[in-house]
Amino acid sequence: MAVQTEPVRRTPLTRDRVLRAAVAFADGIGIEALSMRKLAKELGVVPMALYKHVANKEQLLDGMVDVVMSEIAPPAPGSDWKGAVRHRILSARRALLGHPWAAQVIQTRSSPTPVVLAYMDSVIGMFRTGGFSVDLTHHVMHALGGRMMGLTQELFDAPPSPGPQAQPVTPTEGAGDYPYVRELAGAVVHDEASVVGQGCDDQFEFEFALDLLLDGFERLRQQGWSSAGRSGPARP
Amino acid sequence: MAVQTEPVRRTPLTRDRVLRAAVAFADGIGIEALSMRKLAKELGVVPMALYKHVANKEQLLDGMVDVVMSEIAPPAPGSDWKGAVRHRILSARRALLGHPWAAQVIQTRSSPTPVVLAYMDSVIGMFRTGGFSVDLTHHVMHALGGRMMGLTQELFDAPPSPGPQAQPVTPTEGAGDYPYVRELAGAVVHDEASVVGQGCDDQFEFEFALDLLLDGFERLRQQGWSSAGRSGPARP
């Protein structure tokens, strides 16, 4: 009989195993359903066992973010600053898209982990070596904000919530008395029906906004913009 | 003796009173400390009494967002589209700043309340009457994202968390081995020390990013940009 790896002895927990299990579990059941107790059960262990590897739930969430961050591709060598930044950010976005809970969790962290700091550092570095002053880089990073990590600054997943509950009243439901919202929603649906599920192409929207910002950054860089005058990007 | 308003009879609860109390309470103790039970105690009432006026905690949060939204100034009449949008968004931001919890709560709502929809409708209307096509307005709204409501797409409140816990090691703590982060942080602190508390002027950063976007929108509008070509804002 097998002497090694006797099944009665579970493979021991590690911080890494806990974090990966948490990520997979959240991918499956959603972040709001993730609890220390359920995660422990998933790992075949008593809840308190987890606390030998993470200090508390907040640190668990921090670690989960780090796992997602580790999926971001390393910086592409060479090329212009815009291409480099664009490539990195789109890679970050791809990592996030695989974990629908990640965006929300990232936004509720109160301070960055070293992994996140390292990522920010590398993005800042791209601007600096691309010819941006410290001053401009600073403002540019603020302007990028969460988009730097691939977060879409969306307000809601679906505009009027087509939830499972019955919604009576008129067939113009949802957009109700909001003519402009309805106009937009209608146009999106009818437009080009190539996009599969929902009415609009999130990837396109993300790149649209990203390129709009990057183009704006480039313009400011070229004209040697500085915040000394303190009057926003429109300054000639 | 006073016959009316005998103090033994509390002024009755209403949905409005519950929501306003919740907003004030969250302003005071923070959103994560707000619970149905504590809110009930604050109102001198048993926890279950709240459920006669709000369906559950999610609806309470929805209602709290609506209260904040109601503080946004109505649209300014006349003027160009950019001034109108800018004014409205900065007003929204002012409303949010009075309630530090609001940004986080808004971002965890799964669908917009009618009040939020109405606000979005009015912003969309400004673009449309300002000469933006339905198509461009759609993408522009995505690009604005949460910034439309005054949300700053910031990743963290304070970069390296100067928490109350003692942090030994080198005096270059925080920025540790992140040279570009340190460069930025150092420059911000030394720059113009006019800004009071923290190292940088959030209002300036918000307007910087907002104007960058609005200017980009204007450029696209002027050149009659359309998503038919599907290649982002940089298209000539």
Added chain:
DNA sequence: TTGACGAGTGTACGTCGTACACCTACCGTG
């Protein structure tokens, strides 16, 4: 007078995060 109704109450359940004391299998050292 009555009886329906809406606001507020009381009790209870299941879930959560986690403090604290405990066991126990393993290891390097004597």
Added chain:
DNA sequence: CACGGTAGGTGTACGACGTACACTCGTCAA
């Protein structure tokens, strides 16, 4: 081989939390 420290896993317990459900009680129309 004996031994004692230690890291990892356990068991019990506590004080939150949201909220279902059955109730009381004051008010007001019929």
